[in-house]
Amino acid sequence: MVKICCIGAGYVGGPTMAVIALKCPDIEVVVVDISKPRIEAWNSDTLPIYEPGLDDVVKQCRGKNLFFSTDVEKHVAEADIIFVSVNTPTKTRGLGAGKAADLTYWESAARMIADVSKSDKIVVEKSTVPVKTAEAIEKILTHNSKGINYQILSNPEFLAEGTAIEDLFKPDRVLIGGRETPEGRKAVQALKDVYAHWVPEDRILTTNLWSAELSKLAANAFLAQRISSVNAISALCEATGANVSEVAYAVGKDTRIGPKFLNASVGFGGSCFQKDTGDTRETPAIDVCKGLLGDKAQISIYDPQVTEDQIQRDLAMNKFDWDHPMHLQPTSPTAVKQVSCVWDAYEATKGAHGLCILTEWDEFKTLDYQKIFDNMQKPAFVFDGRNIIDPEKLREIGFIVYSIGKPLDAWLKDMPAVA
Numbered sequence: 001m002v003k004i005c006c007i008g009a010g011y012v013g014g015p016t017m018a019v020i021a022l023k024c025p026d027i028e029v030v031v032v033d034i035s036k037p038r039i040e041a042w043n044s045d046t047l048p049i050y051e052p053g054l055d056d057v058v059k060q061c062r063g064k065n066l067f068f069s070t071d072v073e074k075h076v077a078e079a080d081i082i083f084v085s086v087n088t089p090t091k092t093r094g095l096g097a098g099k100a101a102d103l104t105y106w107e108s109a110a111r112m113i114a115d116v117s118k119s120d121k122i123v124v125e126k127s128t129v130p131v132k133t134a135e136a137i138e139k140i141l142t143h144n145s146k147g148i149n150y151q152i153l154s155n156p157e158f159l160a161e162g163t164a165i166e167d168l169f170k171p172d173r174v175l176i177g178g179r180e181t182p183e184g185r186k187a188v189q190a191l192k193d194v195y196a197h198w199v200p201e202d203r204i205l206t207t208n209l210w211s212a213e214l215s216k217l218a219a220n221a222f223l224a225q226r227i228s229s230v231n232a233i234s235a236l237c238e239a240t241g242a243n244v245s246e247v248a249y250a251v252g253k254d255t256r257i258g259p260k261f262l263n264a265s266v267g268f269g270g271s272c273f274q275k276d277t278g279d280t281r282e283t284p285a286i287d288v289c290k291g292l293l294g295d296k297a298q299i300s301i302y303d304p305q306v307t308e309d310q311i312q313r314d315l316a317m318n319k320f321d322w323d324h325p326m327h328l329q330p331t332s333p334t335a336v337k338q339v340s341c342v343w344d345a346y347e348a349t350k351g352a353h354g355l356c357i358l359t360e361w362d363e364f365k366t367l368d369y370q371k372i373f374d375n376m377q378k379p380a381f382v383f384d385g386r387n388i389i390d391p392e393k394l395r396e397i398g399f400i401v402y403s404i405g406k407p408l409d410a411w412l413k414d415m416p417a418v419a
Ligand code: NAI
Pocket: 007, 008, 009, 010, 011, 012, 013, 032, 033, 034, 035, 038, 072, 085, 086, 087, 088, 105, 106, 108, 109, 126, 127, 128, 129, 157, 158, 159, 160, 161, 271, 272, 325
């Protein structure tokens, strides 16, 4: 039986390995992590991350051919294929601080692999890393190899949080890069055989190592460009009276451009670049709240998927520390006193001057906005950073509404009546 070990039981490692275990009953998959609470959660009824369909997949194979463990070294030593899916956050200090990827976690994982391995290994880069990381990892492994052969593959992950299971079941493509040597090709084939259990052959792309590493960064850059472009257009819409939803629809109808990833919003966050689940890393909501706190606002926050502890932590931390897991951080920040967290949107808006919508939860579309208006101070403002409410309906209630990329209140007043 082929044995797979994945280092890092996070948003990528957990769901990806669960799907591999489900689709490959002939493979034993162990996901390991240095975080005891995270592993305990993976072994409990309340998984550490929320993804539609994930519970089902985990329940079907946990204890059969899917295991979660903190015994990192044992399972790495026993594995044939080791995925490394540790976090690669933005550097907070040193050269490239605020820009470059921090590869500390990756490097320590690679050194540990070199220390404990007693048999040949295929080491798979799952984390998003700068191009040529495979070469650096290869050096660490081969210079400490004790005669063991290592093949490094790049197999970047393209899933999006919120649709991880769907993306893993039916990926647009799986990309595998390896060395162009007989051993490299053999390793690529071994990983291809794993994915071939459920991914059609024409969707499994094989390239050289550097093309695979660069493709992931290039894809992220293209996607980020689209969102940035439509956000820039939304500012023009607000200034001119155009409606960004109409503009994006018209532009996206061009088959050369396509309709996806053209929603204007307050911006994108996440450890890669775009997030919409309980993962708050680098969410623009934190920037907005910090700006308001700087202006001495009292903020009452409601999010159906994020705990008070997480919110307080996010607001107390410096930018880019957000993506460094708690158990890897030296100090715990203290709570921000101007912030209260509540468990109900109506409670959050009671007595407020303004309501900011910064996450596109479905329940925000169907709130009783009349009730919210009645309990807010007047004038009552709504700032819809996700374009999920109908500005006209809210204006009828009496709100002053600012929606990203939509004509502003003032515009409407100035507009001549249409016969
Ligand atoms: P995460 O922060 O949720 O999980 C990483 C895990 O690795 C943590 O639980 C941490 O404790 C563990 N870890 C760190 N060093 C370790 C070590 N030496 N030994 C054992 N465990 C260790 O990160 P996430 O979101 O799963 O991302 C992983 C990588 O995948 C990153 O490079 C990210 O950029 C990339 N990626 C993330 C996507 C996402 O949607 N979250 C999508 C595509 C790629």
